[in-house]
Amino acid sequence: MDKFTELTAIAAPMPTENIDTDQIIPARFLKTIQRTGLGKNAFAAQRYDADGNEKPDFVLNQEPYRHAEILITYDNLGCGSSREHAPWALLDFGIRCVIAPSFADIFFNNCFKNGILPIPLPREICDELMDDARQGSNSRLTVDLERQVIVRPNGETIAFEVDPFRRHMLLEGLDDIGQTMAHDTEISSFEHRPSRAWVPSITIGTVK
Amino acid sequence: MPVTNSPRTLFDKIWDDHVVERIEDGTCILYIDRHLVHEVTSPQAFEGLRLSGRRVRRPDATVAVVDHNVPTSDRSKPIEEPQSRLQIETLEKNVAEFGIPYFPLRSASQGIVHVVGPEQGISLPGMTIVCGDSHTSTHGALGSLAFGIGTSEVEHVLATQTILQKPAKNMRVSVEGKVGPGVTAKDIMLAIIGRIGTAGGTGHVIEFAGSAIRDLDMAGRMTVCNMSIEAGARAGLVAPDETTFAYVKGRPFAPKGEAFDQACDYWRSLASDEGAYFDTEVTLAAEEIIPSVTWGTSPQDVLPIDGSVPSPSDVADPARAAQIQRALDYMGLEAGQKIAGTPVDVVFIGSCTNSRLEDLRAAADVVRGRHVAEGVRAMIVPGSGLVKHAAEAEGLDKVFLDAGFEWREAGCSMCLGMNPDRLTPGQRCASTSNRNFEGRQGPDGRTHLCSPAMAAAAAVRGHLCDVRELAKETV
Ligand code: SF4
Numbered sequence: 018m019d020k021f022t023e024l025t026a027i028a029a030p031m032p033t034e035n036i037d038t039d040q041i042i043p044a045r046f047l048k049t050i051q052r053t054g055l056g057k058n059a060f061a062a063q064r065y066d067a068d069g070n071e072k073p074d075f076v077l078n079q080e081p082y083r084h085a086e087i088l089i090t091y092d093n094l095g096c097g098s099s100r101e102h103a104p105w106a107l108l109d110f111g112i113r114c115v116i117a118p119s120f121a122d123i124f125f126n127n128c129f130k131n132g133i134l135p136i137p138l139p140r141e142i143c144d145e146l147m148d149d150a151r152q153g154s155n156s157r158l159t160v161d162l163e164r165q166v167i168v169r170p171n172g173e174t175i176a177f178e179v180d181p182f183r184r185h186m187l188l189e190g191l192d193d194i195g196q197t198m199a200h201d202t203e204i205s206s207f208e209h210r211p212s213r214a215w216v217p218s219i220t221i222g223t224v225k
Numbered sequence: 226m227p228v229t230n231s232p233r234t235l236f237d238k239i240w241d242d243h244v245v246e247r248i249e250d251g252t253c254i255l256y257i258d259r260h261l262v263h264e265v266t267s268p269q270a271f272e273g274l275r276l277s278g279r280r281v282r283r284p285d286a287t288v289a290v291v292d293h294n295v296p297t298s299d300r301s302k303p304i305e306e307p308q309s310r311l312q313i314e315t316l317e318k319n320v321a322e323f324g325i326p327y328f329p330l331r332s333a334s335q336g337i338v339h340v341v342g343p344e345q346g347i348s349l350p351g352m353t354i355v356c357g358d359s360h361t362s363t364h365g366a367l368g369s370l371a372f373g374i375g376t377s378e379v380e381h382v383l384a385t386q387t388i389l390q391k392p393a394k395n396m397r398v399s400v401e402g403k404v405g406p407g408v409t410a411k412d413i414m415l416a417i418i419g420r421i422g423t424a425g426g427t428g429h430v431i432e433f434a435g436s437a438i439r440d441l442d443m444a445g446r447m448t449v450c451n452m453s454i455e456a457g458a459r460a461g462l463v464a465p466d467e468t469t470f471a472y473v474k475g476r477p478f479a480p481k482g483e484a485f486d487q488a489c490d491y492w493r494s495l496a497s498d499e500g501a502y503f504d505t506e507v508t509l510a511a512e513e514i515i516p517s518v519t520w521g522t523s524p525q526d527v528l529p530i531d532g533s534v535p536s537p538s539d540v541a542d543p544a545r546a547a548q549i550q551r552a553l554d555y556m557g558l559e560a561g562q563k564i565a566g567t568p569v570d571v572v573f574i575g576s577c578t579n580s581r582l583e584d585l586r587a588a589a590d591v592v593r594g595r596h597v598a599e600g601v602r603a604m605i606v607p608g609s610g611l612v613k614h615a616a617e618a619e620g621l622d623k624v625f626l627d628a629g630f631e632w633r634e635a636g637c638s639m640c641l642g643m644n645p646d647r648l649t650p651g652q653r654c655a656s657t658s659n660r661n662f663e664g665r666q667g668p669d670g671r672t673h674l675c676s677p678a679m680a681a682a683a684a685v686r687g688h689l690c691d692v693r694e695l696a697k698e699t700v
Contacts (some may be wrong), residue, residue, distance in 0.1 A: 022462060023544070032544065033544075034545075034548060035423060035424075035523055035548075037660075037662045039660070039663070039664055039665050040663060040664075041661065042663050043668070044641040044642055044643050044665070045642065045668075047265050047293075048265075048294065048306075048309055048311070048312055049308070050268035050272070050311060050315050052267075052376075053270065062663060067668075091544060093423060093424040093427070093457070095426070096423055096457065097359070097660065097662060098359045098373075099266070099357060099358055099359040099375050100266060100374035100375070101266065101269075101357075101375035101377060102264075108553065112647045113654065118429065119424060121424075121427065121457065122427060122428065122457075123359060123375060123459075123460050124259060126375060127375035127377065128376070129463055130375060130377035130378070131377065140519075142368040147228065147662065165496060170291055180250060180252075181249065181250050183251045185249075192279070193377070193389055194382055194384050195382075197387060197389065198384065200248075200254055203245050203246045204254070204256070204282075204386065204387060204461050207256055208256075208386075209661050212491075213486055215487055216258055216352070217287070217349075217478055217479070217480055217484075217486040219286065219288055219347065220285060220326070221283050221294055221325070221326045223477075223478070224288060224326035224327060224328060225328075225334070
């Protein structure tokens, strides 16, 4: 996973609530067996017409937002399915940071696992950042994970919260699995607790 | 395991019994008892294992099934869509390589992962259960902690049999009293989502309680828990009771004999203690719930069937008003119009929300002696091969076929339109599934969520209608 330390980038404003994972990546594009390549179909229904032509009024089809690396929305971003294809599609499009008043749980988690930083901020602040974003290509936001601040184009800083463990993993670009495997002894001893004796095993030949 | 004397909730108890270790800042390594795997969200996880030379820690706690992509028509032919075929073949290759028990397409028990797990006794009370699919919450009906995970977490569970999580907040939704005629588990859940909203449960695990929940059979409880995710919750659960034990007993992978009795004692001890703390409590009166449908493009856009579609002018918040307008435009509805009477093109009875034998019976009770309205395509997609078989043994297939329904093979089908079962642009569907998002059932398709009985009523009338009116007629 790529590290996330500091990002200075164009932000795309999407002032909509409940942007669900089916919007971020429609189900018909889930047939891939890879993590990459989904960016061209991110927001497909809003981005393209029936003939596959770009719809000019959609923000990510406009300059400079087609180069956006930050997305700002309203409440409950990423609601819907657990599909990690949603953050994969955003990442493949180029998005490294999402800002919203609130997020759906699984999506929030999935972002961290893919090196995307999700930042919850109050709606008024999201509105202000959207106003910044609307100023166009000279108006970049800086997201500094080390200092836990967003720097607005006018120099003002906005502090944000992030779980220390998640922050550490992002800053170092670490993979959870390796970390957890270091606790193998504890996992093994848990598995042998007598209180767990009732949990049946499923042997391969018995499933048909 | 922290020993504590303070009263705990059902969720707290299952959680505490699965914490391997608390690591930094309250994040826990949580042990997973069952990991269910399907073809769409697993290929990248297996690939990750291969790339890092890792193995599957507990193949005997992992079960795979194909469901999302599979054709629900004639299965004697090869799968036409090359990409769907590749995904299924990839799963088959992975389960063979890593030694994972698997229900293949040709299995008589194949079906939707959330139908197969409980039906086989693979999912049991008191367990932690995960699957790379948000509707894993369904299994919470057994009194287990079951939630959806992303593909990175699928890989994490395959490699370590644990996940990293912080405890959720506790929410209790109590539905008290008795529901009226024609009101089903689906209507109860739609009413709950209508009340608390699609973000109402964010950060919480919901325990569904109250007499109306206890009165539900297991299929009904699964319908309710299934849609916990549509209420924004991480998971939903119901305390295991005699209804649960009777359901579990004798299932192929459930404990047997003395082990079963011992397990029941443990499961009984899991119910929330008197005085346990819930961060959020919501109570609904069962009598006030009437058969419902959704009108918009979010599951919280719920209306009682005698209700009218909202208008953007009803709300003060301009963003919300714009959203209502957008939903109306998408759904092809007028502000203020009665929802009953809206003509439908397609009726879909299926999905992990409502495709169990009890659901099909409820639909058949409405359909029996009637016929699908002219111009309506109506399909029944049983949740598993076993459900299909059991329904056929009762003659339900005949009821549906005589009425002009399609009787199909098990799978996710039109719930998400990954296989060829899809709405065409502009088509309107009464659907027993769980999501009415834009494009969910096919690009520009329009979805009205409802119960199997209400969907069946829409099929025979050709429009959304109150199933209770049909019950009054003699056929
Ligand atoms: S039936 Fe629908 S909601 Fe359920 S697992 Fe399949 S696609 Fe997901």
